Every structure is written in structure tokens, then in C-alpha cells.
Amino acid sequence: MSLVEIAPFLGAIAPITIAFFALAATIAIAIIAHRQSRTAKDQSFLLATQSILKEIGSQKIREARGHIFEKDASEKIKQKGVSLKKSDDRADKDLAEDVERVAVSFDRIGFLVHYNEDLQWRVLDFIGFSLEKIWDISETFITGFREEYKQPSYRYFEEMAKIYKEKKDSIDKKAWGGKKSKDGKRNLIVHNIGGGQVLADCLFDYKIIGHYRYEK
Helix, strand or coil, X not given: CCHHHHHHHHHHHHHHHHHHHHHHHHHHHHHHHCCCCCCHHHHHHHHHHHHHHHHHCCHHHHHHHHHHHCHHHHHHHHHHHHHHHHCCCHHHHHHHHHHHHHHHHHHHHHHHHCCCHHXXXXXXXXXXXXXXXXXXXXXXXXXXXXXXXXCCCCHHHHHHXXXXXXXXXXXXXXXXXXXXXXXXXXXXXXXXXXXXCEEECCCCCXXXXXXXXXXX
16 A cells, blocks of 8 residues: 555544553642542542543554554454454454454443543543444454354444434434435535525525636
């Protein structure tokens, strides 16, 4: 794969890596700020969470995420699923190991924040985008893994992905009102053609006569 082909993936991974370290730092600050007021149990919980976040941001996990995000690799994961584990091809086995490595790290953090809604939302604000994207890529693999080995594996990872998706969908609906045409087939459009700002069913009313952009 050429540098031109992998550039978009490198661009997507860099902000995610920064987010992991930022979240770890945030939790570290929380530990210091609340050390006197929190119980030993709470402090232990925060330290454990911080430890796993550092693991997620480790070199090994970053490399595994980068591998999963590669276009060819992500398509192969979706197509072959858990059969990658049984493949005679060493590259397939390595890819399966990377999927499991990343899934385990997300599942561990999901387990820790499962009963702490405040911390759960804080974690999702930082890593939700990466978590949802990796879940979308690895869902076929994980579903097959559960069926193959009769284990409810990675359920906290799945739970976190679903919670983040619901949160994102809710925000998207609020952004445009969540309203549709009377037949429910089209989103209503906010425009200011002729009478100020109005919300109307006019998605396909106007002919597209061109595409325009500002020159830099």
C-alpha cells in the first residue's frame, strides 16, 4: 500500500491517539483533585480505569488499531469474520489477533465504567468515535466468535458502541429537528427562499444546476 493510500488512515488515527492520552490525563487530574474527598474504593476504581486507558493508548494497541483501519484489512474482517482465526494464512491470523487485542481493551474499559454513568459518558466523549468505528468493522468477527465458542464475549464493548450510537443519533436529530415529510420518506429542509427561514418538504423540488466551492 502506497503512502498516498494510507495517508487518510494516518490522519484518522492521529486525533484518536491524542484523545486517548487526553482522557488518561483527565482521569489522572480527577484522581488528584478528589483524592481527599473520595473513598479508597473510588480511588482504586479511577486508578484501574486510568491503567486500562493507558493500555488502550499503548504502542501495541495503536498499531493494532492502525492495522484494523487499513481499507483492505477492514474489508477482510467484515467478509471473513471469525474464520480469520482458522486461516492457514499468517497474515489472516495476525489480523484476527489484532481484532481480539483491540476488542479486549475496549471490553475491559466498558466493564469498568458500566456502573458509573458519569465516567461512562466522559470516556465516550473521548473515544466514542474510534470505538464505534472499530465495532462496525469487527461486529461480524465478534458475532461469529460468540457462535463458534458459545461465549457472550465483548458484551461491554458492544454496549458502549450502542450507547455512543444512540447518543450521536439523538444529537443529530436535535440538530435538524428529527422531522420528516407527511409520508415519512424525506427529511424536511430548512431554507430561506423567499420568506425567511422555514422548514419545508422540498428536498427534490429544485433542479440542481451546478456545484460550487470557494477557491482557497
